Amino acid sequence: MPDVKQGAKLFELAKDAMNKAYVPYSHFPVGAAILTASGKRYSGCNVENAAYPEGTCAEAGAIAAMVLDGETQIQDIYVIGKGDGLVTPCGGCRQKIREFSSVDTKVHICGAEGVRKSLTLNELLPFSFGPENLEQAS
Numbered sequence: 001m002p003d004v005k006q007g008a009k010l011f012e013l014a015k016d017a018m019n020k021a022y023v024p025y026s027h028f029p030v031g032a033a034i035l036t037a038s039g040k041r042y043s044g045c046n047v048e049n050a051a052y053p054e055g056t057c058a059e060a061g062a063i064a065a066m067v068l069d070g071e072t073q074i075q076d077i078y079v080i081g082k083g084d085g086l087v088t089p090c091g092g093c094r095q096k097i098r099e100f101s102s103v104d105t106k107v108h109i110c111g112a113e114g115v116r117k118s119l120t121l122n123e124l125l126p127f128s129f130g131p132e133n134l135e136q137a138s
C-alpha cells in the first residue's frame with residue numbers, strides 16, 4: 001500500500017485522467033494511475049471510437065505510457081469511474097495488468113470520495129495465465 005501522500009497523488013492522477021476521457025458514446029469516463037515498483041507514476045483514460053470495439057480502456061492507456069517510459073513492474077494501480085458502484089477493471093484489463101504484475105500488485109477501486117476497495121490482482125484474476133506459463137513450456 002502506498003503511503004498517504006503517494007496514495008493521494010495517485011488518486012488525483014487517476015481523477016485528472018478520468019476528466020480527460022474521450023467518451024462520446026458511453027458517457028462513462030474512467031481514469032487509471034499506476035505506481036511502478038521503482039516509484040514512477042503513469043496515468044491513462046478511456047478513449048472511445050465510432051467503430052465501438054476499437055475503443056481503449058483507461059488501464060490500457062496507463063500501461064502504454066508506462067511501457068513507453070521503459071517500466072514494466074506495476075506495484076499499484078488506481079482505477080476511478082462515476083457512480084456508486086465499484087468500477088473494477090474489465091476482464092481484458094485484468095489480463096493486461098497481469099502481464100506486468102507481481103504477487104503483491106494491488107488494484108485500488110476509487111469513487112469520487114477516494115478509494116472504495118483495494119484488492120490484489122490475484123483476487124481479481126485467480127489462476128491467471130502469464131509470461132511464466134510460456135517460459136515453463138520452453
Ligand code: THU
Nearest residue numbers: 026028030046057058089090093
Ligand atoms: N472502461 C475502462 O476504461 N476500464 C474498465 O476496466 C472498464 C470499462 C471503459 C470502456 C468504455 O469506454 C467505458 O468504460 C464503458 O464501458
